[in-house]
Amino acid sequence: QSNVTLYGRADVGIGSVKEAxxxxxxxxxxxxTTSRWGLRGTEDLGGGLKANFKFEQRLNLSTGDIQSPAFKGETSLGLSGGFGAVTMGRFTTVYDDVRALANANSVFDSNSFTPASAGVYGSGGDYSSRFGSQIRYDLPAMGGFYGAIGYAFESAADKDDGMTALKLGYKTGALNVALGLQNEKGSDNDYLALSASYDFGAAALSGGYNSRKGSDAKGDDTEFTVGVNVPVGAFDFSLGYASSKTEIGGSTSVKSSGLGLGATYKMSKRTRAYAGLSNVDFKNGSGTKTGDKRIFALGLRHDF
Amino acid sequence: QSNVTLYGRADVGIGSVKEAxxxxxxxxxxxxTTSRWGLRGTEDLGGGLKANFKFEQRLNLSTGDIQSPAFKGETSLGLSGGFGAVTMGRFTTVYDDVRALANANSVFDSNSFTPASAGVYGSGGDYSSRFGSQIRYDLPAMGGFYGAIGYAFESAADKDDGMTALKLGYKTGALNVALGLQNEKGSDNDYLALSASYDFGAAALSGGYNSRKGSDAKGDDTEFTVGVNVPVGAFDFSLGYASSKTEIGGSTSVKSSGLGLGATYKMSKRTRAYAGLSNVDFKNGSGTKTGDKRIFALGLRHDF
Amino acid sequence: QSNVTLYGRADVGIGSVKEAxxxxxxxxxxxxTTSRWGLRGTEDLGGGLKANFKFEQRLNLSTGDIQSPAFKGETSLGLSGGFGAVTMGRFTTVYDDVRALANANSVFDSNSFTPASAGVYGSGGDYSSRFGSQIRYDLPAMGGFYGAIGYAFESAADKDDGMTALKLGYKTGALNVALGLQNEKGSDNDYLALSASYDFGAAALSGGYNSRKGSDAKGDDTEFTVGVNVPVGAFDFSLGYASSKTEIGGSTSVKSSGLGLGATYKMSKRTRAYAGLSNVDFKNGSGTKTGDKRIFALGLRHDF
Known part of the structure; x- marks a missing residue:
């Protein structure tokens, strides 16, 4: 079957969650990362032009359920070539790419251990990482510069669920820096992210700053994150820190900060064992702790 | 994997819909056509006998959702051979084959642009194109003659959801004509369709007449459609017209008519770009316009 | 695609069900057996160690629906090697393996025809054949002895849905005997099963005894089953009998017994035609018949 590639990933573990x-x-x-299976393909149309599609379903191994919508990971069709790439469907925003860069070396940009994903970010309301009815244009490679814009149509005449996003970046050798912007019409939130990663060889760093400008009632967020990854043979050791603050009417209403650490062991190119820990604390405007969350887990990840 | 073929199609575009x-x-x-992925296979059992199955899921790229039921396209298992073919499961009715023939050259028998699909037909209640608990028998090839019958069991003792359908046709060289009948127990509707297509080479025509005989309260429908497709190099240009009328107690209650036109460009055997337009008008019994719907769209279709 | 195997099965037929x-x-x-499609794979990690995964969806051909949860058949990831095998996810319990052994030669361990599956067992509440949040350990092969334990974590802090199960068995040549235990926390039920099969060549037998010890209100069950399978060329003929009794406070409240018989014809290694019949009777404590269920069906099963 040369027209379609069947691929996927399974990730599950055992651990403890401490809350309240x-x-x-x-x-x-x-x-x-989230367990998945998908279909993807690229057809060479000649003259450097290609047709590309992807259908990707996300699932939870502990329950046998799929996540919603049914093909949550991606449903896309598009063309790429000398002009760049145009993609239509439902998929991650270009702004999400910039947020991911900030966490590239922060505890494996993981769901459970990376503090920015495990509760720190979005103290005042986080961005939507995927939009449907979306069209995205990626610039062609231009030296180290890259860029893309995304636009989501409203899903119906009476819906206020559109989105506009942009990213601009520069990548050369060990360095990757990028700026991202996202405006979500429905929530009236404007997001900005500035991210960078650098690979020193013995260790790779990543970090970023991002902000949300929202309504008077929901206020604004400022957040930053930093992480380091150290490969040692078949092991990777990684540490991440993130901090977030929400201000409403100029005064701080929520503060959160978290630390994550973890290790993976490559059993093969496709299979890793891992252990990780994350701890996140929440405080109110006067600095009093209002909650915390700790996750510890051991597990396996397998790609196919 | 020689026992199963993984296949599919992605279709999405951008356009405008005008209603009211x-x-x-x-x-x-x-x-x-509807985006999909599926599994199908044919096993040679010897002596000309074959086992055939198909599971086909339908999905919407703009939302990532699947359509309902989960394998809406088809779930079937059957045997084929010198005796013809027997198929069991949930799939399109034999009457639907005849309706499809009438639209074969009407704006690509498409969901958005073919007037008979985009609102004209079924002014008094349209037929169900698929039935579950269905068994279907197709005659073997007999010169140019073909035929099939379909029967849907009631899904449970207290359900009135059975169906009986028949088609008879003749296909030779450029000509294809067929008659189709369908009775839906639950709705007490009787459908009849007479369809034909002819390929002149420079252009291909198709058209059909169909009717619904319903209850006194829901009345009867009479509908007809005609279309032409003109291939020019990698392009196909097509035009379609359809008209429908509902009569209750002998007097006209609803009239609808529509025009569609479109073009596709073959980027490859598997990938097409397309543009299309359809416009449908609805009138009441006294000829006053009560509504209309216009769709214009540009898009891509990719097969895998 | 060497990393993943796409497989499945389609099973559907026509018959009659008589109830009340x-x-x-x-x-x-x-x-x-239940229609399905799935993805599975095994990766050789070196040193005898392997990574194994399986995602399996169950579906009904007559309706096009999938069963719930979306991957009801199995969602698992694990490692196997000289130490045995560890598996995590949602899948059948080790106790279910022992119950299956008792029905191995009873009308093809089938959903419709095997009396133990078609209504006899579980007169007082049957066991759950699958658990999520489950970890399972299978012993390595040790002569003919085999064994496994399964443990299901509670899915959340306030849920009482855990499970513990064990099986021990011995298999050599024609003989296979096993003991299984399962405790379900939520229902406070304790299950015990003792099963055996023996293949005489001209015929294969299987049978088993099992019991449920429940709360005072739900009482206890005792159940037994026996079956025989006789292969004749491409045919298999099979007969099964099962009987079940529920006692509450020492007095019998429900008795059920059933007989099943069936035949399959191998059209190929992957495709079978079948016919089968099962009849189950229910009686109250005083021996008065309170209900019955009879299923007769003809059908096809195809593996891919």
């Missing part, structure tokens, strides 16, 4: 002082041992899905 | 005088720009799914 | 004296002709899904 109560610790629970359980099976935890998708600690590093 | 209000125009909306949006991403439009499935303009030519 | 009322007979209904209908399409019947999954008479022998």
């Amino acid at each position: 002082g109560k610790s629970t041992s359980k099976m935890i899905d998708n600690n590093l | 005088g209000k125009s909306t720009s949006k991403m439009i799914d499935n303009n030519l | 004296g009322k007979s209904t002709s209908k399409m019947i899904d999954n008479n022998l």
Whole structure:
């Protein structure tokens, strides 16, 4: 079957989650990345032009359920060539690419262990990483510069669910820096992110700053994150820190900060064992702790 | 994997829909045909006998959702051989084959642009194109003659959801004509269709007449359609017209008519770009316009 | 695609179901086994170690629906090697393996025809054959001895849905015997099963005893089953009998017993035609018949 590639990933582990002082041992899905299977293909149309599609479903191994919508990962069709690439469907925003860069070396940009994903970011309301009815244009490679814009149509005449986003970046050798912007019509939120990563060889760093400008009622967020990854043979060791603050009417209403650490062991190119820990604290405007969340998990990730 | 073929199609575009005088720009799914992926296979059992199966899921790229039921396209298992073919499961009716023939050259028998599909037909209630609990028998090839019958069991003792359908046709060289009948127990509707297509080479025509005989309250429909397709190099240009009328107690209650036109450009055997337009008008019994719908869309279709 | 195997099965037929004296002709899904498609793979990690995964969806051909959860058959990831095998996710319990052994030669361990599956067992509440949040350990091969334990974590802190199960068995040549235990926390039920099969060549037998110890209100069950399979050329003929009794506070509240018989014809290694019949009777404590269920079906099963 040369027209379509069937691929996927399984990720599940066992660990403990502590919230509100109560610790629970359980099976935890998708600690590093979300389990999935998908279909994708690229057809050479001649003259450098290509047709590309992807259908990707996300699932939870501990329950057998799929996540919603049914093909949550991606449903896309587009063309690429000398002009760049145009993609239509439902998929991640270009702004999400910039947010991912900031966490590239922060505890494996993981669901459970990267503090920015495990509760720190979005103290005042986080961005939507995917939009439907979306068209996206990626610039062709231009030296190290790259860029893309995304636009989501409203899904119906009476819906206020559109989006506009942009990213601009520069990547050369070990360095990758990018700026991202996203405006979500429905929530009236404007997001800005500035991210960078650098690979020193013995260690790779990444970090970023991002902000949300929202309504008077929901206020504004400012957030930053930093991470380091150290490869040692078949192991990768990584550490990440993130901090977030929400201000309403100029005064701080929520502060959160978190630390994550983890290690993976490559059993093969496709299979890793991992262990990780994240701890996130929440405080109110006067600095009093209002909550915390701790995740510890051991698990396996397998690609196919 | 020689026992199963993984296949599919992605279709999405951008356009505008105008209804009740209000125009909306949006991403439009499935303009030519519905996006899908499926599994199918044929096993040679010897002596000309074959086992055949198909599981086909339908989806919308703009939202990532699947259509309902989960394998809406088809779930079937059957045997074929010198005796013809027997198929069991949930799939299109034999009557639907005849309706499709009438639209074969009418704007690519498409969801968005073919007037008979985009609102004209079924002014008094349209037929169900698929039935579950269905068994279908197709005659073997007999010169140019072909035929099939379909029967849907009631899904449970207290359900009135059975169906009986028949088609008879003749196909030779450029000509294809067919008659189709369908009775739906639950709705007490009797459908009849007479369809034909002819390929002149420089252009191909198709057209058909169909009717619904319903209850006194829902009345009867009479409908007809005609279309032409003109291939020019990698392009296909097509035009279609359809008209429908509902009569209750002998007097006309609804009239609808529509025009569609479109063009496709073959980027490869598997990938087409397309543009299309359809416009449908609805009138009441006294000929006053009560509504209209216009769709314009540009898009891509890719097979895998 | 060497990293993943795409596989499946389609099973559908036509028959009649008689319940409460009322007979209904209908399409019947999954008479022998449930229709499915899935993805599975095994990666060799070196040193005898392997990574294994499986995602399996179950569906009904007569309706096009999938069963719930979306990947009801199995969602698992694990490692196997000299130490045995560890598996995580949602899948059948080790106790279910022992129950299956008792029915191995009883009308093809089928959904419709095997009396233990078609209504006899579980007169007082049957066991759950699958658990999510489950970890399972299988011992390595040790002569003919085999064994496994399964543990299901509670899915959340406030859920009482855990499970513990064990099986121990011995298999050599024609003989296979096993003991299984399962405790379900939520229902406070303790299950025990003792099963065996023996292949005489001209015929293969299987049978088993199992019991449920429940709460005072739900009482206890004792159940047994026996079956025989006789291969004759491309045919298999099989007969099964099962009987079940529920006692509450020492007095019998429900008795059920059933007989099943069937035949399959191998059209190929992957495709079988089948016919089968099962009849189950229910009685109250004083021996008065309170209900019955009869299923007769003809159908096809195809593997891919």
